[in-house]
Every structure is written in structure tokens, then in C-alpha cells.
Amino acid sequence: MTTVPNIDSAAEEAALDRELKALIADVLGLDPEQAAAFGPDSGLFGHLPELDSMAVAGLLTEMEDRLGIIIDDDDVDGEMLETYGGLLAFARAKLGRA
Template sequence: MNAARAQQDLDPALRGLLADVLGLPADRVAALTRDLELFGALPEFDSMAVANLLTGIEDRFHLTIEDDEVEAEDFLTYGSLLAFVERVRGR
């Protein structure tokens, strides 16, 4: 599977996970853009949501995320979160 196809498949799965973890309605999740700020900008996206999101990523994508793989910058925008998940899936 090429990188563009992998990202196409990942995007809806990550949006679904965000909807589940943050309790966001579908229209709000669909409106997420790559440069949309998450941590500190969305009231629902707090430190507890980050912990739940990491667990959800592990469960949904069948992988283990090591503590040293996680950086605060990974949660700044939807695009950086998407890139983080791509990175941990690709290792």
C-alpha cells in the first residue's frame, strides 16, 4: 500500500477515534483541517483526552506506543497528530 493510500485509510479512522474519545459530533470532526489546533484550542482536548487518545490509538491500530515516542508537538494540530500516528504505525 502506498503512502497516500495509507494516509487516506488512516484519516477517517483517526477522525472516528477523536469523535469517540472527545465526544465530538460527526460534523465537527469532519471539519477538522490539518492545521487546526487541538491541545489548548479545543476545550475537550485536555491532558486526560491525550491519555485516552493514546490508549485508543494503541487499541484501534493494534500497536504499542512507547513513552519516548510521544512528544507534545504531536498533539498541537490535527496534521501533527495524523503524522504521529503514521510514524508509529510505520516503524
């Protein structure tokens, strides 16, 4: 039996990916093309000088605003901020798409 991917899910995933990359570019003042090139293993915290501890708060606040999620202090750890893939997985889980 062959399964057909859910087109809505693929479109939602692509939209989340685009929105998260745009959000990162906006908050950190990155070139949108740089953010658009992020892949799952692209380093964030500790790799991007723009993403310091002060910028993390802004990034999380903007994620709450744009994605309509609530991020509790207990949700935040180094793993979710280490790579773009980790941050995307975190956003996906918060949106109930994990």
C-alpha cells in the same frame, strides 16, 4: 518521466485519516462532522477544551487499540498533539508509512 501515485498508499492514507478523525470524535465526544472537518493545521491540545490532560491518555490508548500500535511515554510530546496534522504524522510514522 511521470510518476503515478500509488493507489494503495492513497487509499491507506485516506483510511487512516478517517479512522483517526472518528477516533478523536469518539474519545472526545465531538460531533463527527466537527472532527471530519479537521485539517492539518486544526488545533488540538490547547485548542479543544475536550482535549485536556486526562483525555490525552484516553486518546493515546484508543489509538493503540484501534491502530494496533504501541506508544511509549517517550514518544509523546506537545508537538504531536498540537495539531491534527501532527497527530496524523505521528500515527503514520508509528504505522511505518512516513
